[in-house]
Amino acid sequence: MSNKYIGESIKRVEDPRFIQGKGKYVANLSIPGMLHAAIKRSPYAHAVIKGIDTSKAEAMEGVVAVYVGQQMKDDGIGSLPCGFNPPDIKTAPHMPLAVDKVRHVGDGVAVVIAESPYIAYDALDLIDVQYEPLSAVIDPKKAAQPGAPQVHDEIPNNVSFHWPLGTREEINAVLASADKVIELDLVNQRLVPNAMEPRACVAQWDAFSDEMTIWTTSQNPHIIRLLLSLATMGLPENKLRVISPDVGGGFGSKIFHYAEEVIVPWASKQLGRPVKWVSTRSEAFVTDAHGRDHVTTAKLALKNDGTFLGLDVTTYANMGAYLSTFAPMIPTALYITLFSGLYKLPVIFGEAYGTMTHTVPVDAYRGAGRPEASYMLERLVDLAARELDMDPIELRRKNFIQPDEFPYQTPVAMIYDSGDYPKLFDSLEALGDYAGLKAKRDAARAEGRLVGIGISGCIEASGPAPSQVAVGLGAGVGLWESGVIRVHPTGKVSVMTGSHTHGQGHETAFAQIVADELGIPMEDVEIIHGDTGRTPFGLGTYGSRSASVGGTALAVSAGKVRDKMLKIAAHQLEVDVEDMVFDRTTGTMHVKGSPEQSKSFVDISVAALMANNLPEGVEPGLEETTFYDPSNFTFPNSAHIALIEIDRDTGQVSLLEYAAVDDVGKVINPMIVEGQLVGGIAQGVGQALWENCVYDEQGQLLSGSFMDYAMPRADGFPMLKVSRNETPSPTNPLGVKGAGEMGTIAATITVANGVMDALAPLGIRHIDIPHTPQRIWQAIQAQSNGH
Amino acid sequence: MYPPKFDYYRANSIDEAFALMGQLGDAKLLAGGHSLIPALKLRLAAPSALIDIGRIGELKGISRNGSTATIGALTTHATVAAASDLPAALTEAAGWIGDPQVRNRGTVGGNIAHADPASDLPTVLTALGATMNMRGLNGARSVSADDFFIDLFMTALGEDEILTSVDVPVDGAGTAYAKLFNPASRYAIVGVAAKVSVSGGQCTSARVALGGLTPSAVRAPSVEAALVGKALTADNIAAAAAQVGGDLDDVMGDIHASEEYRRAMAPIYVQRAVSKAAERAG
Numbered sequence A: 001m002s003n004k005y006i007g008e009s010i011k012r013v014e015d016p017r018f019i020q021g022k023g024k025y026v027a028n029l030s031i032p033g034m035l036h037a038a039i040k041r042s043p044y045a046h047a048v049i050k051g052i053d054t055s056k057a058e059a060m061e062g063v064v065a066v067y068v069g070q071q072m073k074d075d076g077i078g079s080l081p082c083g084f085n086p087p088d089i090k091t092a093p094h095m096p097l098a099v100d101k102v103r104h105v106g107d108g109v110a111v112v113i114a115e116s117p118y119i120a121y122d123a124l125d126l127i128d129v130q131y132e133p134l135s136a137v138i139d140p141k142k143a144a145q146p147g148a149p150q151v152h153d154e155i156p157n158n159v160s161f162h163w164p165l166g167t168r169e170e171i172n173a174v175l176a177s178a179d180k181v182i183e184l185d186l187v188n189q190r191l192v193p194n195a196m197e198p199r200a201c202v203a204q205w206d207a208f209s210d211e212m213t214i215w216t217t218s219q220n221p222h223i224i225r226l227l228l229s230l231a232t233m234g235l236p237e238n239k240l241r242v243i244s245p246d247v248g249g250g251f252g253s254k255i256f257h258y259a260e261e262v263i264v265p266w267a268s269k270q271l272g273r274p275v276k277w278v279s280t281r282s283e284a285f286v287t288d289a290h291g292r293d294h295v296t297t298a299k300l301a302l303k304n305d306g307t308f309l310g311l312d313v314t315t316y317a318n319m320g321a322y323l324s325t326f327a328p329m330i331p332t333a334l335y336i337t338l339f340s341g342l343y344k345l346p347v348i349f350g351e352a353y354g355t356m357t358h359t360v361p362v363d364a365y366r367g368a369g370r371p372e373a374s375y376m377l378e379r380l381v382d383l384a385a386r387e388l389d390m391d392p393i394e395l396r397r398k399n400f401i402q403p404d405e406f407p408y409q410t411p412v413a414m415i416y417d418s419g420d421y422p423k424l425f426d427s428l429e430a431l432g433d434y435a436g437l438k439a440k441r442d443a444a445r446a447e448g449r450l451v452g453i454g455i456s457g458c459i460e461a462s463g464p465a466p467s468q469v470a471v472g473l474g475a476g477v478g479l480w481e482s483g484v485i486r487v488h489p490t491g492k493v494s495v496m497t498g499s500h501t502h503g504q505g506h507e508t509a510f511a512q513i514v515a516d517e518l519g520i521p522m523e524d525v526e527i528i529h530g531d532t533g534r535t536p537f538g539l540g541t542y543g544s545r546s547a548s549v550g551g552t553a554l555a556v557s558a559g560k561v562r563d564k565m566l567k568i569a570a571h572q573l574e575v576d577v578e579d580m581v582f583d584r585t586t587g588t589m590h591v592k593g594s595p596e597q598s599k600s601f602v603d604i605s606v607a608a609l610m611a612n613n614l615p616e617g618v619e620p621g622l623e624e625t626t627f628y629d630p631s632n633f634t635f636p637n638s639a640h641i642a643l644i645e646i647d648r649d650t651g652q653v654s655l656l657e658y659a660a661v662d663d664v665g666k667v668i669n670p671m672i673v674e675g676q677l678v679g680g681i682a683q684g685v686g687q688a689l690w691e692n693c694v695y696d697e698q699g700q701l702l703s704g705s706f707m708d709y710a711m712p713r714a715d716g717f718p719m720l721k722v723s724r725n726e727t728p729s730p731t732n733p734l735g736v737k738g739a740g741e742m743g744t745i746a747a748t749i750t751v752a753n754g755v756m757d758a759l760a761p762l763g764i765r766h767i768d769i770p771h772t773p774q775r776i777w778q779a780i781q782a783q784s785n786g787h
Numbered sequence B: 001m002y003p004p005k006f007d008y009y010r011a012n013s014i015d016e017a018f019a020l021m022g023q024l025g026d027a028k029l030l031a032g033g034h035s036l037i038p039a040l041k042l043r044l045a046a047p048s049a050l051i052d053i054g055r056i057g058e059l060k061g062i063s064r065n066g067s068t069a070t071i072g073a074l075t076t077h078a079t080v081a082a083a084s085d086l087p088a089a090l091t092e093a094a095g096w097i098g099d100p101q102v103r104n105r106g107t108v109g110g111n112i113a114h115a116d117p118a119s120d121l122p123t124v125l126t127a128l129g130a131t132m133n134m135r136g137l138n139g140a141r142s143v144s145a146d147d148f149f150i151d152l153f154m155t156a157l158g159e160d161e162i163l164t165s166v167d168v169p170v171d172g173a174g175t176a177y178a179k180l181f182n183p184a185s186r187y188a189i190v191g192v193a194a195k196v197s198v199s200g201g202q203c204t205s206a207r208v209a210l211g212g213l214t215p216s217a218v219r220a221p222s223v224e225a226a227l228v229g230k231a232l233t234a235d236n237i238a239a240a241a242a243q244v245g246g247d248l249d250d251v252m253g254d255i256h257a258s259e260e261y262r263r264a265m266a267p268i269y270v271q272r273a274v275s276k277a278a279e280r281a282g
């Protein structure tokens, strides 16, 4: 089959509207009679609410209502649910507005509904909340220690769950008999996701039809509708419509069901008027679910010749004050199951404690568990290479799963689909000029400069997930995807997908798939998504699943459309359907061997409308639906390399060179994939060098704005060299793997390993990320003072 | 983010601005708005009115009179950065402020009137020996940079005065600015400006100022004294820079840079600024 669009760097069809400021975001929505909500938030990390006096605010002109948590509770509003519950998990209620206690800075306590946002924010200052502050706990490991302040009575010792995989006895035996054990304590720091568009929500209650419409900045409007119906609002699902129009980035943070998605519709129902809430950037810092925040102890056992024998990892994962929608899934099913990396690692034991603290809830953030796994494993591998005095690429090569060993069953549940890791690293050594980098580094070292090479090889499980696996592990939903293709009588095509695009370019890539599958011009295909009223139930976009799960659903539907069209064409040409061919370059159907005997795509579209000459048993109309449940994850893999220099006097890091080779399977649109990789790398480098969410001991967020939370910027980067090494995934007919997260997963550890390589001549073994100038300087000082 | 309610007035001349200031009680002048608007949005300030002076032409632009350049208070950072006949320390500092949007909107006058301890221009203007010109209802006066910056967000500028311009000596001395950026805000964690004159191979005068470390920009007299009379060799500069600790009281610390780290960086950036200034002194 020759493709016209798949594999081509088609310019994104959504971009003209974004570039021209014509995107339709929730915050742009204005409905006549609409009111505005502002939320009073706790300034304390942990406090008893002794009383809330809203009378002054209520008396203010332009204020329509002020509500507190108790009123919502009395009206039957339920707790925000946790949708991933491993065995023996302990959970606690999470009311949209706190009722007796606040548990993190930013926890909502009251909402003002007013005629304008300005009035609403002015009125917040008039609400008097009496708090009795209590002591707080911030660190996920300290939270589990005796005597730590308790976050919820329902979760003793703050340990919500313990998730082990493998057996302690087995790994202990390996550790005891190994030639060498590399041990490391590390922190994977907390990050703030910072999507460009802050969250927003508009709700309109229609009292005539008893229907609620909610516009929300979500990556998965159907899941939000389900949770609103099942857990929080209790409205029947068929009377609820959730729309996520253009959404300006999510990075995971817009997967979850948030308090405002309950407060706003509830208020709209109380008042019979539309209500709008738009997060301020300051609120985003204290309410959007954060990412990462692991405290880990890890051990890698190996032979003196470098053969890996076993891995033993214990992680305390910070869940924050409440369990966010998918939070427990991140340090468990998406983390420990990736511990085998690119390697044959015969024995693995991993365990995670999910602990509660007085901080913003933590949930999936670009990579979600997989960057933490790669960071841990690839730091250990680097340390092992250093301690064995082996070249770090050689050590990796020695332990790679070989190309002929796929499908490969790891000891941690996953079955890898495909890959060629030796070739991946061949490509990397060529693209990044490994030999040249080593020469540069050694020459710089000879001059006394601190220059290092960072290397990583990472694995990812993308495209969640086989529903049996997901639900078996504790997910409250299967993770299949829907795809509908509707061929209009004129031959134009509407495509309804349960995936959601918020920066990934589905309107382009999905149109490429459908246009090629049907042999029609891309311009004739429109992608519709993000509206529960217009698309069948779907699971949304996260975990790099859209192409492999959502795209596959569309490819399968396209196949069904082709089959039906062929049947009709065969009937009209009076031949057997087996004798017909669907020409996917032109969308025409013709008799094998005689192309002049043909029907065009439009002919058959019209025929399906006319329906006066259809074969026996074929229904009129041309619309096909697929609910595709993947049989496995896909396993993107990567090899990245960086050259780094450190200013010895100040500790400042410069990223001099960066090269990446990624295997994301077959590529639908190389330009979009490159954009995902480059953006992902920038985000990953952000974690390595700059981004850091810092709380003080009282639970005050010290990095609560862009004045203190450092984002990656273009001037911190050299030109990135990115290239691909395609091994098609056998899991789906498109052969695609996930491409949205690999860059982020790989870049953090690549740069961190580079910094540590630069510092290795000084005898510095490990510094936690982010590698800020101050931290590096302190390490250099400590070393030169002989500590 | 939503500021509290305020009235907005636009002044088309300095006189109009004074008239408005007289009428309106707790009004604030609005120049580029890049310090004031964020403060309003964070509800750290709640003036009842803003008087926008941003379009007063007589406060804009750079002029030259002999060895003095006069920079109108409303001149943007971008304009200063692009100027060809201002001391290098000033143009490079202006060019490193924030990002292009900030430089296109933010003004020299607003920057120094606001006197953020992490700002760049107070440091540079102190080292350059600049003079601030201001006008009040009772007439005009001028204050040297040394006396202008008093404390955290505090200057010699009176409540009812408008900063009109800054005089900067352009006298052929070598000048330079060295900056350790806050990775988030891009303000200075440590900013050092130096101005040196060299004659017969020896330093004949030196002014060194530091910002970002202390509540307001400060001179480094010990460093200056150690430079004057010496050849500006790498060793001599390093020895002079090492003196800077004694010139710094009340060094601040935050999540990016502790007091210890800032103190350690001070001599390094002094050395960098002075070395570059010395090169430029020829």
Ligand SMILES: Cc1cc2nc3c(=O)[nH]c(=O)nc-3n(C[C@H](O)[C@H](O)[C@H](O)COP(=O)(O)OP(=O)(O)OC[C@H]3O[C@@H](n4cnc5c(N)ncnc54)[C@H](O)[C@@H]3O)c2cc1C
Residues within 6 Å of the ligand: B028, B029, B030, B031, B032, B033, B034, B035, B036, B037, B038, B073, B074, B096, B097, B098, B099, B102, B105, B106, B107, B108, B109, B110, B111, B112, B113, B114, B116, B118, B119, B120, B121, B157, B161, B162, B163, B164, B185, B186, B187, B188
């Ligand atoms: C993202 C960001 C990054 C920044 N980075 C840097 C940086 O790296 N380095 C740096 O130095 N600065 C930085 N700034 C600050 C920037 O330089 C501001 O422009 C400057 O501090 C204020 O100038 P303005 O014209 O915007 O003043 P405004 O915000 O309009 O006013 C500031 C204050 O000065 C008063 N004022 C203004 N003009 C006058 C006048 N003529 N007479 C009397 N009072 C007056 C106002 O009433 C107000 O109180 C940054 C700002 C932002 C938003």
